[in-house]
Amino acid sequence: MTDSAPTLEVRDLKTHFFTKAGLAKAVDGVSFTVGKGEVMGLVGESGSGKSVTGFSIIGLVDPPGEVVGGEVLYNGKNLVGLPEEEMRQLRGNRVAMIFQDPMMTLNPVLRVDTQMMETIKAHDSSVNDAEAFQRCRDALGQVGIPAPEERLKSYPHQFSGGMRQRVAIAIALLNKPDLIIADEPTTALDVTIQGQILYEAQKLCRETGTSMIWITHDLAVVAGLADKICVMYGGRVVEQGSIDDVLDNPVHPYTHGLLGSVPGGNNKRGNRLYQIPGMAPSLLNLPQGCAFQARCPRGDAACNIEPEITNPVENRDVRCFHPHLGESEDESEGANA
Amino acid sequence: MSTQNDDVMLEVRDITKNFVKKLDLAGKIAQKLGSSIREEVVHAVDGVNIIIPKGGVVGLVGESGCGKSTLGRMIAGILPPTSGDIVYKGVSLTAMSPEEAKRAALQIQMIFQDPFASLNPRMRVLDIIGEAPVAHGMAKQSELHEYVSEVMERVGLDPEYRRRYPHQFSGGQRQRIGIARALAVNPEFLVCDEAIAALDVSIQAQVINLFMDLREDLDLTYLFISHDLSVVEHISDRVVIMYLGRVVEIAETDELFAKPNHPYTTALLNEVPRLDQRGIDYQPVKGEIPSPLDPPPGCHFHPRCPHATARCQMERPVLREIAPKRWSACHLNDD
Numbered sequence: 001m002t003d004s005a006p007t008l009e010v011r012d013l014k015t016h017f018f019t020k021a022g023l024a025k026a027v028d029g030v031s032f033t034v035g036k037g038e039v040m041g042l043v044g045e046s047g048s049g050k051s052v053t054g055f056s057i058i059g060l061v062d063p064p065g066e067v068v069g070g071e072v073l074y075n076g077k078n079l080v081g082l083p084e085e086e087m088r089q090l091r092g093n094r095v096a097m098i099f100q101d102p103m104m105t106l107n108p109v110l111r112v113d114t115q116m117m118e119t120i121k122a123h124d125s126s127v128n129d130a131e132a133f134q135r136c137r138d139a140l141g142q143v144g145i146p147a148p149e150e151r152l153k154s155y156p157h158q159f160s161g162g163m164r165q166r167v168a169i170a171i172a173l174l175n176k177p178d179l180i181i182a183d184e185p186t187t188a189l190d191v192t193i194q195g196q197i198l199y200e201a202q203k204l205c206r207e208t209g210t211s212m213i214w215i216t217h218d219l220a221v222v223a224g225l226a227d228k229i230c231v232m233y234g235g236r237v238v239e240q241g242s243i244d245d246v247l248d249n250p251v252h253p254y255t256h257g258l259l260g261s262v263p264g265g266n267n268k269r270g271n272r273l274y275q276i277p278g279m280a281p282s283l284l285n286l287p288q289g290c291a292f293q294a295r296c297p298r299g300d301a302a303c304n305i306e307p308e309i310t311n312p313v314e315n316r317d318v319r320c321f322h323p324h325l326g327e328s329e330d331e332s333e334g335a336n337a
Numbered sequence: 338m339s340t341q342n343d344d345v346m347l348e349v350r351d352i353t354k355n356f357v358k359k360l361d362l363a364g365k366i367a368q369k370l371g372s373s374i375r376e377e378v379v380h381a382v383d384g385v386n387i388i389i390p391k392g393g394v395v396g397l398v399g400e401s402g403c404g405k406s407t408l409g410r411m412i413a414g415i416l417p418p419t420s421g422d423i424v425y426k427g428v429s430l431t432a433m434s435p436e437e438a439k440r441a442a443l444q445i446q447m448i449f450q451d452p453f454a455s456l457n458p459r460m461r462v463l464d465i466i467g468e469a470p471v472a473h474g475m476a477k478q479s480e481l482h483e484y485v486s487e488v489m490e491r492v493g494l495d496p497e498y499r500r501r502y503p504h505q506f507s508g509g510q511r512q513r514i515g516i517a518r519a520l521a522v523n524p525e526f527l528v529c530d531e532a533i534a535a536l537d538v539s540i541q542a543q544v545i546n547l548f549m550d551l552r553e554d555l556d557l558t559y560l561f562i563s564h565d566l567s568v569v570e571h572i573s574d575r576v577v578i579m580y581l582g583r584v585v586e587i588a589e590t591d592e593l594f595a596k597p598n599h600p601y602t603t604a605l606l607n608e609v610p611r612l613d614q615r616g617i618d619y620q621p622v623k624g625e626i627p628s629p630l631d632p633p634p635g636c637h638f639h640p641r642c643p644h645a646t647a648r649c650q651m652e653r654p655v656l657r658e659i660a661p662k663r664w665s666a667c668h669l670n671d672d
Binding site for chain 1: 400401417507510511525537538539540541542543545546549564566567568570571572583590591604605607608609610611612613614615617619620621625626
C-alpha cells in the first residue's frame with residue numbers, strides 16, 4: 001500500500017514544553033511515515049510523548065509547549081509553521097483527530113446535528129442545509145448508529161459512551177479526511193464496544209484509503225489493527241517496523257521487555273511476567289544518553305551517549321547500542337530473569 | 338452449586354442487590370394523581386451463586402454495568418446485599434456473632450481500582466498502612482514502625498518512604514500502598530476490584546507478579562475482578578463471566594478459554610485483542626449493552642445473541658452444571 005508518496009511524513013519532530021519546572025522534551029526527534037490507507041500504531045506508556053506527537057501533527061500544541069524543530073509533511077506540504085488560517089482549513093477537513101474522551105470533541109449543549117453540520121459548512125460554505133444533513137445522516141449510519149436520522153436530533157448526553165465515541169468518529173469522517181489521528185479512542189470502552197469501533201476504523205481505511213495513526217498503550221489492539229508500529233519511550237521512537245516483525249521479533253530491549261510483560265502471547269498462564277524494573281523517568285529529568293538505560297538489563301557505559309537510529313535488522317529502525325539480535329528466546333529470557 | 342466441604346473459602350448464595358431511586362415529593366404527588374411514574378430499580382446483581390475455593394484465584398469478568406464491582410463490594414462487606422447470603426468458611430455472615438463478624442471482616446480485604454482516590458492524601462503512608470492493625474490490636478503503637486516497614490518490604494516498597502504522603506508516589510507505588518494496607522491486617526481473602534486497570538503496562542506486570550508471589554507466600558485466596566480477559570486468564574484458576582447482573586458462565590480457566598459454552602462468553606473472547614492475532618477482520622458483536630434499569634426479559638443476552646430462540650425471550654435460563662466444574666446459563670444446553 002506504500003507504492004505512492006506517503007500521506008504523512010514526520011521528520012525529526014521536536015516538541016518541547018517550557019514549563020516553570022524546566023524544559024520537558026516531550027517529543028524529541030521523532031520520524032516516521034504513514035502511507036495511503038496504512039494504519040500505524042503509535043505505542044508507549046504514559047509520558048512517552050505519543051499523544052503530544054499526535055497533537056503536534058495536527059497543530060494543537062498549546063503553550064508552554066511548542067514545536068521547536070522538524071517537519072510534518074502532509075502530502076509533501078510542511079505543516080509546521082503553517083499560518084493558523086491554513087491549518088484550520090486542513091484540520092477537521094483533510095486531517096482529523098479522535099480523542100480518548102468523546103466529550104472532548106462534542107459540545108454538550110448543542111445537538112449532534114448542529115455540531116456535525118457545522119463541521120461540513122466550516123470547510124465548504126457552498127453546501128446547503130439539506131445536503132449537509134444528508135451527509136451527517138450517512139456518516140452516522142456508516143459508523144453503525146441505528147436510526148441516524150432521529151439520533152441526529154439528540155444531545156451528546158443522550159448517547160452511551162460507545163455511541164458517543166462513534167459520533168466523534170462520524171464527525172472525523174464527515175469530510176473524508178486523508179489522515180485520522182486516533183488518540184486512545186477505545187481505552188475507555190468495553191471490549192465488545194471496542195470491537196465495534198475497531199471494525200468501523202478498519203472498514204474506513206480499507207474502503208476509503210484513509211491513513212490512520214492509532215495512538216495507544218495497548219499492544220494487543222495494535223496487533224490486530226495496524227500495518228506498522230512505532231514504539232516510543234521518553235519522547236523518542238525506540239523501535240519501528242512492520243507489525244509482524246516488531247511483535248514477533250522485538251529488537252530494542254524496551255520493546256522486548258514490554259512484550260514480555262503482557263499476559264497472553266508467549267507468557268504461559270500462571271508464570272511470572274517479565275518485569276521491567278523501576279518506572280518511566282520524568283520528562284523533566286531524563287537521564288543523559290539513552291532514556292531507557294536505567295531500566296535496561298543491557299545498559300552499560302556506552303548508553304550514556306544518545307544512540308542514533310540504526311537498522312540492525314532489515315526494515316527496522318532501532319535506537320539502541322545493544323539490540324536483541326538473533327539470540328534464542330531462552331537465552332534472552334535467562335538474561336532477563 | 339452447593340457442595341459443602343472444607344476447601345470452600347467463601348460461598349455466595351443467591352445474592353441480589355437492587356438500587357432503588359426513591360421518588361421525590363413531586364413524584365409521589367404525581368403518582369397519587371394517577372401518573373405512571375414509578376420508583377426506578379436497578380437490579381445490579383440478580384441472584385448470583387459463586388463458590389470461591391480456599392487458596393484459589395477466581396476471576397470475575399464482565400463489561401461495565403454488569404454488577405461485578407457491586408458483587409465484589411458485597412463480598413468485601415462494604416455493601417449490604419438486598420437478599421441472599423454470603424457464607425464465609427461455612428458460617429453465614431448474617432448468622433455470625435458481632436465478634437465473629439468483625440474477625441471475618443478483617444480477613445476479607447479489598448484492593449481498589451484507583452490508587453489516587455483510595456488513599457487519604459492527608460495521611461502519611463505509615464498511618465495509612467498502620468492505622469488498622471493498631472486499631473485492631475495486631476500491632477502496638479510502639480512497634481508500629483517495624484510492623485509497617487515489614488509490610489512495605491513485602492509489597493516491594495522502600496520502608497524509608499513510610500513518612501511520605503501518597504502524592505509523592507507514582508501510580509504503581511500507590512497501588513502497592515493500597516495492597517500493603519490490605520495485607521497489614523493479615524487477611525486470608527483479597528477482593529481486587531480492577532486493581533491493575535489504572536496502571537501502565539510495565540507497571541501492571543510488576544503488580545500481577547506481586548499478586549502471584551503473595552498468593553504463594555501468604556496462602557491467599559483472591560477474587561480478581563477485571564474487564565481485562567488476558568490478565569484474568571493469566572492469574573485465575575477459575576473464571577466467572579457476568580452479564581447484566583447475572584452469572585452466565587463459570588469454568589476452569591483453561592476450559593473456558595479453550596471451549597466457551599455461553600454465546601456471550603464466545604462473543605467476549607472473540608473481541609479480546611490478542612498479540613498473536615494480526616490483521617484481524619473485525620466482526621463486531623451486534624448491539625449495545627442494555628441499560629440495567631430496563632434489562633430485556635428472559636435471557637438478558639438474547640437481543641445480541643446470534644442463536645436466540647423464542648424461548649430465550651421468555652424464560653430466564655438457569656445457571657446449571659453442564660459438565661464437572663462447569664456451569665452455564667443458556668437454553669441451548671437443553672437441546
